[in-house]
Amino acid sequence: MSEPKAAPELSASQPTSTRTGPGRLLVAIYGLFALAASSRAAVQIATKFHHAPVAYVLSAFAGVVYIIATVTLTAGSRTARRICVVSCSIEFIGVVAVGTWSVLDPASFPDATVWSDYGIGYGFVPLVLPVFGLLWLRYWARRDRSQPTIAPPAGDAGDSALPPSEIDRQERP
Amino acid sequence: MNGALPTTIIIAGLALAVYAVLLTAFNQRMGAILLGALGVLEILLLVLVGMIVARLAGGGHPADLPVLIGYLIGIPLIPVAAAFWGALERSRWGPAVAAVAGLVAAVLMVRLHQIWPVIHV
Numbered sequence: 001m002s003e004p005k006a007a008p009e010l011s012a013s014q015p016t017s018t019r020t021g022p023g024r025l026l027v028a029i030y031g032l033f034a035l036a037a038s039s040r041a042a043v044q045i046a047t048k049f050h051h052a053p054v055a056y057v058l059s060a061f062a063g064v065v066y067i068i069a070t071v072t073l074t075a076g077s078r079t080a081r082r083i084c085v086v087s088c089s090i091e092f093i094g095v096v097a098v099g100t101w102s103v104l105d106p107a108s109f110p111d112a113t114v115w116s117d118y119g120i121g122y123g124f125v126p127l128v129l130p131v132f133g134l135l136w137l138r139y140w141a142r143r144d145r146s147q148p149t150i151a152p153p154a155g156d157a158g159d160s161a162l163p164p165s166e167i168d169r170q171e172r173p
Numbered sequence: 174m175n176g177a178l179p180t181t182i183i184i185a186g187l188a189l190a191v192y193a194v195l196l197t198a199f200n201q202r203m204g205a206i207l208l209g210a211l212g213v214l215e216i217l218l219l220v221l222v223g224m225i226v227a228r229l230a231g232g233g234h235p236a237d238l239p240v241l242i243g244y245l246i247g248i249p250l251i252p253v254a255a256a257f258w259g260a261l262e263r264s265r266w267g268p269a270v271a272a273v274a275g276l277v278a279a280v281l282m283v284r285l286h287q288i289w290p291v292i293h294v
Contacts, residue, residue, distance in 0.1 A: 020264070
């Protein structure tokens, strides 16, 4: 029954990838929303598409955006993070746009989507999630810029890609 | 079907979430107590799913059967997924994942009631 002590310094203060540390929570929530939005859209489109076509297509779109965010945050490579910045931006614009649309023109939304009324049905999590996603990605972009030699994993020919002056600076105490 | 079990699940889920958030706040990792709590939540959810399936087999007619079946499949996965994903994390963010699972379990009881009102809360 012993509670483990807090993690060692390195993993506690310096997450090792976009899916660890705070990223662990982000991936969990994105995964949950990916599952919820896409399965909800799948059922709605399959069983009653004509009831609210706009809402269901938007639900499906939201589902795809959440899937992309979940996968790219889990992968965490430089390319994946770039894709994730784009999809989180689209997600944020989508929540604001669909939220505003659903408030101004409720007739187009006889059935709710994840993003209706700014995600009120989901405790406004859809509105804040992309903000935290983008903050997390910005943290990684900055970390890349401040410590460029940490990034290449072993066997990535990282040494030869480095100018001699850079190596010098790294090895100086 | 009385509301005792869904109400118990709501209370258990919220209590688990509060405990997990405290662990995160005090910089603790996933421990045996939290994993045990997720296990208890899992058992409660499985019993509930069993009761709902029995009700369906006994001739119940929810308005939206496909959605209900989706929930019955998805609900028992939540504590399991949170336990594995959270236990992989060696920092305070592991319990944070468990907190999400507790909250989601509580919220889904309300959703179940909306999908099929015979499931009281």
